[in-house]
Amino acid sequence: MTTGTLSAPLVVEFPFTRSLGPVQSAFLTGLRERTVLGVRTTDGTVLVPPVEYDPATAEELRELVQVAETGTVTTWAWNPRPTGKHPLGRPFAWVLVRLDGAGSSLLHVLDAPSAAAVSTGMRVRVRWAAERTGAITDIACFEPYDGAPGDAPEEHSGDFADAVSLVTLPARLDYTYSPGRAQTAHLRALAERRIVGERCPECRKVYVPPRGACPTCGVPTGERVEVxxxxxxxxxxxxxxxxxxxxxxxxxxxxxxxxxxxxxxxxxxxxxxxxxxxxxxxxxxxxxxxxxxxxxxxxxxxxxxxxxxxxxxxx
Ligand SMILES: [Zn+2]
The missing domain is CATH 2.40.50 (OB fold (Dihydrolipoamide Acetyltransferase, E2P))
Known part of the structure; x- marks a missing residue:
């Protein structure tokens, strides 16, 4: 007899396409041109990545600003096991980087040899992807940097030829599903061409497929019944x-x-x-x-x- 609870790897994956609007379009097209743009809020703070509306006042924001390619890590987490969809194929750090001139942090990855080489406050700069299409992955990653800070922020029109207006983004969830004790027994019986449920000790209802408990009575259902x-x-x-x-x-x-x-x-x-x-x-x-x-x-x-x-x- 086989024992233990079953488990199986499952993947839910689908692409979705979104339109960008003027601010996100300028931001992503800017990355294609090796230009990082932020937006100035009502109180003068520069947000990178930019948003279309002021988080504090909800006013529409359109004043774009070019910030430096260099910045400071504000927090980070080491990822020892990258998946096939991650930006780097080797262990890396997820980082929030406040670019010089910006008042908010951008989520990206840092190419570092080990977790010991990463710290809050460390200086980093953008490593551009060789081929850029107008996507956040046009920044291949950040890398450690010990040079001078970048230039001060400058106003930018946000106008580019062939601006990106739509992006298709993958959504993917990899997880391990374990059906638990009751459904494991159900699935094992199915493999022998028997259909097995569980009876509630109180209301006597037989659940097929069983979930391990009666949702009406709130008690475990232990008695296996072939139906x-x-x-x-x-x-x-x-x-x-x-x-x-x-x-x-x-x-x-x-x-x-x-x-x-x-x-x-x-x-x-x-x-x-x-x-x-x-x-x-x-x-x-x-x-x-x-x-x-x-x-x-x-x-x-x-x-x-x-x-x-x-x-x-x-x-
Ligand atoms: Zn019941």
Missing amino acids: GPKGTVTTYCVVNIKAKGLDIEVPYVYAHIALDGAGLALHGRLAGIPYDQVRMGMRVEPVWKEGQRWPDHYRPAGEPDADYDTYKELV
């Missing part, structure tokens, strides 16, 4: 939009199915019947494909439809 494999369609929908990466022709039916013995319905895809003949009360059974650790879909079980009264509490 199904047959069940009843309690409700369903016809899917007409093809999901990217899903190899199923539309239209198809996705249904809530109350497995025999279960206290609530789970959802699954229905096949083996034309989509317009699916109905509430239909009796169905799971279909397991070779090598698959969970039911691929459900199909008609060839039994008379269930009476509404037998499943009305589960709709």
Whole structure:
């Protein structure tokens, strides 16, 4: 018997495109031209990166200022294990850098040999990327610097030829998911083509898939109960939009199915019947494909439809 709780690496990743507006457009286009721009607030502070509205007064801000490429680390955190999406492929420091002439700090990375080489207050300068496109990554990173401070801030029109107006940004979340004790047992049973839930000791409801506790009674659900494999369609929908990466022709039916013995319905895809003949009360059974650790879909079980009264509490 296999023991221990399951876990799996999961990644959620999607790109999104945003328009920049005049201030962010000038900032990112400026980086392409090796020019760092900030914006002057109502009280005279220069914010880098710039914002469109004053954080204190909410007034619109348009007075752009060029600041130096040199600055001071105001705080930092060492990252010993970079991921493939990080700006540097070796251990580095995340840093907040207040560029000379700026009154706020910019988040970026510092290329340093070790954490021991990084300190709050250390002097750094921009290392420009060889190829620049109008993105924050046009600053490849910061690097330690012991030279003179950069020039004082200067007014800047923010006008550039071919200004960047849109950016597409990746959002990505890498994490390890552990389903816990109850779902681990459920998933292990599925691999043996058995469907196992857990019964609440107080209300006697059988949860499938089990979550380890009854949300109504607030108590752990320890008693394992095998349910199904047959069940009843309690409700369903016809899917007409093809999901990217899903190899199923539309239209198809996705249904809530109350497995025999279960206290609530789970959802699954229905096949083996034309989509317009699916109905509430239909009796169905799971279909397991070779090598698959969970039911691929459900199909008609060839039994008379269930009476509404037998499943009305589960709709
Ligand atoms: Zn309960």
